[in-house]
Amino acid sequence: MKTLRNVKIGETATVLKLHGTGAVKRRIMDMGVTKGADIYVRKVAPLGDPVEVTVRGYELSIRKSDADMIEVS
Amino acid sequence: MSIKIALAGNPNSGKTTLFNDLTGSSQHVGNWPGVTVEKKEGRLKGHNDVIIQDLPGIYSLSPYTLEEVVSRQYLVNEKPDAIIDIVDGTNIERNLYLTTQLLELGIPTVIAVNMIDVVRKSGDVINIRKLGEALGCEVVETSALKGTGSREAAERAIALAKKPVMANISVPSVFNGSVEHAIAHIEESIEGKVDARYLRWYAIKLFERDEKVIEELKLDIVLMEHLEEHIVACEKELDDDAESIITNQRYAYIAKLVQTAVKKKHTGQKLSLSDRIDRVVTNRILALPIFALVMFCVYYISISTVGAIVTDWTNDTLFGEMIVGNLNGWFESVNVAPWLSGLIVNGIIAGVGAVIGFVPQMLILFLMLSILEDVGYMARVAFIMDRIFRRFGLSGKSFIPMLISSGCGVPGVMACRTIENERDRRMTIMTTTFIPCGAKMPIIAMFAGALFGGSGLVATSAYFIGVASVIISGVILKKTRAFAGEAAPFVMELPAYHVPSAKNVFHSTWERGWSFIRRAGTIILASSVILWFLQGFGFVDGAFQMVEDNNNSILAAIGNVIAPIFTPVGFGNWKATVATFTGLIAKENVVGTFGVLYGLSEVAEDGAEIWSNLAADYTPLTAYSFMLFNLLCAPCFAAIGAIKREMNNAKWTWAAIGYLCGYAYVIAFIVYQLGKLFAGGGFGVGTVFAIAAVISLVYLLLRKNRYGEYGEYLPERKVTANA
Numbered sequence: 088m089k090t091l092r093n094v095k096i097g098e099t100a101t102v103l104k105l106h107g108t109g110a111v112k113r114r115i116m117d118m119g120v121t122k123g124a125d126i127y128v129r130k131v132a133p134l135g136d137p138v139e140v141t142v143r144g145y146e147l148s149i150r151k152s153d154a155d156m157i158e159v160s
Numbered sequence: 161m162s163i164k165i166a167l168a169g170n171p172n173s174g175k176t177t178l179f180n181d182l183t184g185s186s187q188h189v190g191n192w193p194g195v196t197v198e199k200k201e202g203r204l205k206g207h208n209d210v211i212i213q214d215l216p217g218i219y220s221l222s223p224y225t226l227e228e229v230v231s232r233q234y235l236v237n238e239k240p241d242a243i244i245d246i247v248d249g250t251n252i253e254r255n256l257y258l259t260t261q262l263l264e265l266g267i268p269t270v271i272a273v274n275m276i277d278v279v280r281k282s283g284d285v286i287n288i289r290k291l292g293e294a295l296g297c298e299v300v301e302t303s304a305l306k307g308t309g310s311r312e313a314a315e316r317a318i319a320l321a322k323k324p325v326m327a328n329i330s331v332p333s334v335f336n337g338s339v340e341h342a343i344a345h346i347e348e349s350i351e352g353k354v355d356a357r358y359l360r361w362y363a364i365k366l367f368e369r370d371e372k373v374i375e376e377l378k379l380d381i382v383l384m385e386h387l388e389e390h391i392v393a394c395e396k397e398l399d400d401d402a403e404s405i406i407t408n409q410r411y412a413y414i415a416k417l418v419q420t421a422v423k424k425k426h427t428g429q430k431l432s433l434s435d436r437i438d439r440v441v442t443n444r445i446l447a448l449p450i451f452a453l454v455m456f457c458v459y460y461i462s463i464s465t466v467g468a469i470v471t472d473w474t475n476d477t478l479f480g481e482m483i484v485g486n487l488n489g490w491f492e493s494v495n496v497a498p499w500l501s502g503l504i505v506n507g508i509i510a511g512v513g514a515v516i517g518f519v520p521q522m523l524i525l526f527l528m529l530s531i532l533e534d535v536g537y538m539a540r541v542a543f544i545m546d547r548i549f550r551r552f553g554l555s556g557k558s559f560i561p562m563l564i565s566s567g568c569g570v571p572g573v574m575a576c577r578t579i580e581n582e583r584d585r586r587m588t589i590m591t592t593t594f595i596p597c598g599a600k601m602p603i604i605a606m607f608a609g610a611l612f613g614g615s616g617l618v619a620t621s622a623y624f625i626g627v628a629s630v631i632i633s634g635v636i637l638k639k640t641r642a643f644a645g646e647a648a649p650f651v652m653e654l655p656a657y658h659v660p661s662a663k664n665v666f667h668s669t670w671e672r673g674w675s676f677i678r679r680a681g682t683i684i685l686a687s688s689v690i691l692w693f694l695q696g697f698g699f700v701d702g703a704f705q706m707v708e709d710n711n712n713s714i715l716a717a718i719g720n721v722i723a724p725i726f727t728p729v730g731f732g733n734w735k736a737t738v739a740t741f742t743g744l745i746a747k748e749n750v751v752g753t754f755g756v757l758y759g760l761s762e763v764a765e766d767g768a769e770i771w772s773n774l775a776a777d778y779t780p781l782t783a784y785s786f787m788l789f790n791l792l793c794a795p796c797f798a799a800i801g802a803i804k805r806e807m808n809n810a811k812w813t814w815a816a817i818g819y820l821c822g823y824a825y826v827i828a829f830i831v832y833q834l835g836k837l838f839a840g841g842g843f844g845v846g847t848v849f850a851i852a853a854v855i856s857l858v859y860l861l862l863r864k865n866r867y868g869e870y871g872e873y874l875p876e877r878k879v880t881a882n883a
Contacts (some may be wrong), residue, residue, distance in 0.1 A: 104400075107788060110222075111651075113407075114882070116404060117220040117222060118219060118254065126751075130438075130442065130444075133443070136544075137547075139442070144253060144254075145254060146656075147654070148650070150649075150651075
C-alpha cells in the first residue's frame with residue numbers, strides 16, 4: 088500500500104483512502120485531505136519531520152506518522 | 161433588545177482583524193467557562209445594541225477539539241441572531257468546508273469573502289453572486305486589512321437578524337443519493353425532539369455518530385438502533401464510515417461549486433511569494449541559523465538596546481530623580497511623618513517602581529513577538545521544532561511559549577493559547593516558567609558574582625537546567641493519568657506570509673502589556689506595602705514600634721518560623737526565606753530584598769554591593785541550591801496571574817504552582833544533599849533521602865507508559881514501550 092509517507096518531495100499524489108480512526112483522521116479530512124484530492128509534497132522540515140504538502144491551494148504541515156494513514160495512488 | 165452576531169471562520173482568515181475593525185476598543189476578553197479557550201466579544205462600533213461574539217478560529221464543527229465544541233455549544237445554545245462567516249478568498253475550498261456546516265444550523269448567515277485584495281492581485285475571480293445563489297445566503301467582499309467591506313458585512317448581518325425567524329432557511333443540497341435519503345429519514349425521526357431550526361444539523365451529526373450530540377439528545381435505544389440501520393446501510397453502499405462519507409461529500413460539493421463560481425488564473429504549482437520566502441526560511445540548512453538570528457535580534461533589540469535604554473531612563477530618571485527626588489523634597493517641606501514618607505518612597509514606589517521599570521522592555525518584546533506572529537513566522541517555528549517536542553509527547557507549538565518565556569513568563573504563558581490540545585496546553589502552561597526569564601537574570605548575576613567569581617557557567621547551567629526541567633516534566637507528566645493519551649495530531653496550516661497589520665500588532669501588544677501593568681498595580685502594590693510594613697516594624701522589649709535592625713522585625717519573626725523548611729535544601733535562615741517569598745512578587749525583588757535586609761537601601765542590578773555579605777553567609781553549594789530553588793519554583797505573581805487566567809480553573813492553577821514548588825524543592829534538595837556528600841560532608845539522613853529522590857525521579861522517567869492512546873489504563877500484558 089502506497090501512502091503519503093512514500094511520496095517523494097516534488098511529486099504529486101491523489102488520495103485513495105484514509106485509514107485510522109478518531110480525531111486524527113477527522114482532523115486530516117477536515118483540512119481537505121479527502122478521497123480524490125491531489126497532494127503535492129513540497130518539502131521536509133530541517134530535522135526530518137514533519138513534511139509540508141500543498142492541498143487544495145494551501146500549505147499544510149503533517150507528521151510522517153500521520154501521513155502514513157493516507158493511502159495514495 | 162440587543163442583537164447577537166457571531167463571528168466564525170478558519171484560523172488565519174483575517175477574523176481577528178475584522179473583529180478589531182468592527183468593535184474597536186470596546187472589546188471584552190475572557191475565557192469560555194471552565195476551559196482554556198479565549199472568549200472575545202465586543203459592541204459593534206456605532207450601534208449600542210449589537211454585540212459581536214468572536215468565536216475561536218475553527219476548521220470544522222467536529223466534536224473533537226475544545227474550540228470546536230465551545231463554538232458549537234454557543235451556536236446551538238446561545239442562538240445568535242446572525243452569523244458572519246469569514247472565508248479566506250485565497251484559500252476558498254477549505255474555508256467553505258466550515259461554511260457548509262454553519263449553514264446547516266439554520267441561522268441567518270452572511271459570508272464575508274476576505275482578503276479580496278490579494279485575490280484580485282493574483283488574477284483570480286470569485287463570482288460572489290453565483291456563490292451566494294448556490295449557498296442560499298448573502299456574500300460580501302471584504303478586505304479587513306484594507307478596511308473595506310466589514311461595515312457592509314455587519315449591516316447585512318443586522319438586517320438579516322431583524323427579519324422574523326424563518327423555519328425553513330434554504331440550505332444548499334450538499335449531500336446526494338442515499339446519504340441525503342438517510343439524513344431526511346433521521347430528520348423525520350427526531351422531529352419535535354429538537355429545535356426546528358437546528359433539525360438538519362442534528363440529523364447530520366447523528367448520521368456521523370457525533371458522540372457529543374448523542375450524549376446531548378439521549379434518544380431511546382430503539383430509535384438509535386433504527387437510525388443505526390440506515391447509517392450502516394449507507395456505509396456498506398459507499399464502502400466508507402459515516403464521518404468520512406459526510407466529509408467527502410462536502411468537499412466534493414465544494415469542488416464543484418468552486419469550479420463554477422471561481423476562475424483561477426494559474427493552475428498547477430505556482431510558487432507564490434510565501435513559498436519563495438519559505439524556500440529560504442524553512443530550508444534544510446538555513447532554517448535553524450535563520451531562526452537563531454531572528455531570536456537574537458528580537459532579544460537584542462528589546463532587552464539589550466532599546467529596552468535597556470528606556471528601562472534605565474524609567475528607573476533612574478523618571479523614578480529616581482523626578483518622582484522620588486521631588487517627592488522627598490516635598491515631604492520635607494510639608495513635614496510629613498517619617499513613617500508615611502518611608503511607606504510611600506521605600507515601600508510603594510520602590511516596590512512598584514522596580515516592576516514598572518521593566519514595562520518598556522516588556523512592551524518592546526511583546527511588540528517584536530506580535531510582529532513575528534502576525535507575519536506568520538511562528539507557524540514556521542513550530543514546523544521546524546516539532547520533531548524535538550514530539551519525543552516528549554508535545555508538539556512544535558509548545559516551543560513558542562517557552563521561547564517567549566525566556567524574556568518574560570507572562571506573555572509566554574499567554575502564548576499557550578495557540579496550542580489546540582487541552583492536555584498539551586495545560587502541560588505547557590505548567591512547565592513554561594522553568595525557563596529563566598529576564599527577571600531571574602539579576603539573581604543569577606548576583607550569586608555568580610558573589611560566590612562564583614562572575615563565572616558565565618552559572619547562567620549557562622541555569623538555562624540548561626531550565627530546559628532539562630521542561631523535558632523531564634514532560635516525560636514524567638505524560639505518564640500520569642491527567643496527561644496521558646496519544647500525542648495530539650500535529651496537522652497544522654502554514655499560512656501565507658503577509659505584511660503585519662499595525663492595528664493587530666498594537667492591539668495584541670497592548671493587551672499583553674496592560675495585563676502585566678494591571679497585575680503590577682494591584683498585587684505587587686499591595687505586597688510591597690505589606691512587605692515594607694512587616695520588615696520595618698516589630699517588637700522591641702515588648703513594645704510595638706518601627707525598628708532599626710530588621711532582625712527584630714515581624715518579618716524576621718515570620719521568616720524564622722518558616723525558615724526551617726528550607727534547612728534540608730541548605731538555606732534555612734530567615735533572610736533567604738523572606739527573599740524567596742518576596743521573589744513571588746517579582747523575581748528581581750530577591751536581589752532588592754537581600755539589599756534591604758543586609759542594610760543597603762539601594763543595590764545595583766547584580767547586587768554587587770552585597771557580594772561580601774553574601775559570601776559570608778553562603779557557600780557556593782548553598783548559594784547554588786538557593787538560586788536553583790528560586791529559578792524553578794513558582795513564578796512571580798504576574799506570571800501566576802497569567803497561569804490562573806489561562807488555566808481558567810482553580811484546581812489546575814494550584815496544581816501548577818504546587819508542581820513547580822515541589823519540583824524546585826526536590827531538585828534543590830538533591831543538589832544540596834548530594835553536593836554536601838561529594839564535598840566531604842559525610843553520609844546522613846538527608847543523603848539517604850536525596851538518593852531515594854534521585855531513584856524515584858529516574859523511575860518516573862523511565863517507567864513504561866501505562867496509558868494507551870485514549871488515556872485509558874492498560875493492564876500489564878498490553879503495555880508497550882512508549883516514550
